Amino acid sequence: MRIPGPEPRTDGGVGAVTEAGGLHHYQLRLHAEYGPVVRFQLPGAETAVSVADPVLLEATAHIDKRPERLFEFLAPLCEAGNLQVIGADEHTPWRRVLLSVLAGRPSHERHFGRFTELATALADDWAARADGEPVELQKDLTALTLRMISEYALGGDGDLADPDRVIAAFEEVLTEYLGRLYQVPVPGTQDERARRAEEALAFLRATVDRVVAAHRSGGRADKSDLIGALIEAGESPARIRDTVMVTMLAAHHTTGVAVSWTLHLLARHPDAATRVADELDRVLGERAAPEYADLRRLTYLEMALKESMRLYPPGPYGARETTEPLVLGDYEIPAGATIFYPFWAVHLNPAYWPEPEKFVPERFTPEETAKRPRLAYIPFGLGPRSCEGAALAMVEAELVLAVLLKRFRFRPAPGRETVTPIERFVLWAADDIRMLVSDRHSA
Numbered sequence: 001m002r003i004p005g006p007e008p009r010t011d012g013g014v015g016a017v018t019e020a021g022g023l024h025h026y027q028l029r030l031h032a033e034y035g036p037v038v039r040f041q042l043p044g045a046e047t048a049v050s051v052a053d054p055v056l057l058e059a060t061a062h063i064d065k066r067p068e069r070l071f072e073f074l075a076p077l078c079e080a081g082n083l084q085v086i087g088a089d090e091h092t093p094w095r096r097v098l099l100s101v102l103a104g105r106p107s108h109e110r111h112f113g114r115f116t117e118l119a120t121a122l123a124d125d126w127a128a129r130a131d132g133e134p135v136e137l138q139k140d141l142t143a144l145t146l147r148m149i150s151e152y153a154l155g156g157d158g159d160l161a162d163p164d165r166v167i168a169a170f171e172e173v174l175t176e177y178l179g180r181l182y183q184v185p186v187p188g189t190q191d192e193r194a195r196r197a198e199e200a201l202a203f204l205r206a207t208v209d210r211v212v213a214a215h216r217s218g219g220r221a222d223k224s225d226l227i228g229a230l231i232e233a234g235e236s237p238a239r240i241r242d243t244v245m246v247t248m249l250a251a252h253h254t255t256g257v258a259v260s261w262t263l264h265l266l267a268r269h270p271d272a273a274t275r276v277a278d279e280l281d282r283v284l285g286e287r288a289a290p291e292y293a294d295l296r297r298l299t300y301l302e303m304a305l306k307e308s309m310r311l312y313p314p315g316p317y318g319a320r321e322t323t324e325p326l327v328l329g330d331y332e333i334p335a336g337a338t339i340f341y342p343f344w345a346v347h348l349n350p351a352y353w354p355e356p357e358k359f360v361p362e363r364f365t366p367e368e369t370a371k372r373p374r375l376a377y378i379p380f381g382l383g384p385r386s387c388e389g390a391a392l393a394m395v396e397a398e399l400v401l402a403v404l405l406k407r408f409r410f411r412p413a414p415g416r417e418t419v420t421p422i423e424r425f426v427l428w429a430a431d432d433i434r435m436l437v438s439d440r441h442s443a
């Protein structure tokens with residue numbers, strides 16, 4: 001059977017994506033119009049098949065290959081081969097090392113104290129502004145999560161002098177290389193942009209080198225930090241540098257926007273915000289921050305975070321390339337095809353999420369979760385290329401939310417009630433999310 005989808009255009013699909021306002025909105029439009037399996041022109045892949053049905057997705061969950069051209073924009077960040085698309089023979093052992101550090105409870109516990117200090121420092125900074133200037137959630141929270149991941153990669157000895165500059169440099173590089181893929185107009189002449197991207201990349205490489213050198217001079221061979229584990233596993237220096245670079249990128253704005261969107265949604269849903277605050281008071285008592293062991297008692301907070309990543313998945317899509325023919329329901333997909341993962345459309349699929357646009361944390365009680373197919377909720381992707389940082393991200397995000405929501409009440413800054421999601425590699429709020437913070441206990 002022929003897979004439904006829009007008629008091909010001569011521009012290779014770029015126009016349709018631009019008209020929709022980006023791939024994040026285009027996927028919603030495609031699935032609303034053509035159903036759960038759609039064939040469409042994807043810039044960088046010619047034709048792709050997008051699958052928004054969690055049951056059909058199971059048939060793709062084993063695929064261990066990403067389409068190279070689609071992820072070419074990340075190649076400049078790597079010297080020893082683009083980590084997004086390296087073959088399974090190299091990827092599998094590399095993933096195992098990452099998971100041994102990033103997914104491990106002992107290593108989360110070991111870093112928890114330092115994460116708490118960093119989150120508390122941000123809360124102190126915001127407290128100094130309480131009832132004054134609005135805070136810019138994304139800006140401050142991505143800087144916080146960048147600090148957290150840099151220390152994690154370093155094993156806790158590091159000092160990232162200027163996180164804002166690192167974030168800006170990642171932006172510069174991604175905007176330029178993503179812009180080349182989608183032919184998006186970017187300010188400046190081609191030469192100017194290329195030069196700016198080169199400078200940003202050189203700055204990032206120097207930052208990574210400092211991180212690695214600081215680790216070496218600390219003489220650590222500790223498997224609870226990423227660099228230590230990679231050295232121990234015998235990875236090459238270039239691959240270690242690439243891993244630090246890619247992890248810094250993959251970890252910071254995803255986790256930063258996950259926390260920002262959760263605060264945004266809670267500020268608009270006072271009943272849910274009250275339940276979170278009550279739970280924090282009950283579990284923490286007079287304490288300003290949780291211990292690691294408290295996290296599993298913050299069940300409603302976790303449900304609110306999950307619901308926020310359903311409505312605003314920080315990474316809104318992914319992709320795979322079939323290595324053999326595949327049967328997807330009524331359709332046959334040949335080998336070498338691009339499978340597009342529309343995470344956002346999966347999360348808004350009305351067949352599994354009644355009134356999908358509504359913020360309802362109760363969807364994530366164990367009973368409700370058990371009623372849904374496994375892949376109905378996939379903010380961290382699926383299969384052998386899914387996010388290695390998922391467990392760490394949940395620990396960081398829950399800790400930061402607990403520290404902030406124990407202490408503050410959040411209100412949208414006047415005139416800033418409307419927030420528009422845009423795609424900037426992650427699902428980002430255009431012009432940030434600005435809020436007024438006030439002390440919960442003096443209110």
Ligand code: HEM
Nearest residue numbers: 250251254255258314315318380381382385386387389393
């Ligand atoms: C809320 C925070 C985060 C979200 C929503 C998120 C989401 C994702 C998604 C959707 C993917 C692509 C998965 C796929 O293709 O199936 C991914 C990949 C990845 N993420 Fe995350 N991520 C987050 C935080 C982190 C953190 C904290 C780290 C590291 C410490 C990290 C490291 C990575 C890496 C290394 C990959 C590449 C996976 C591979 O190719 O093997 N992420 N992430």
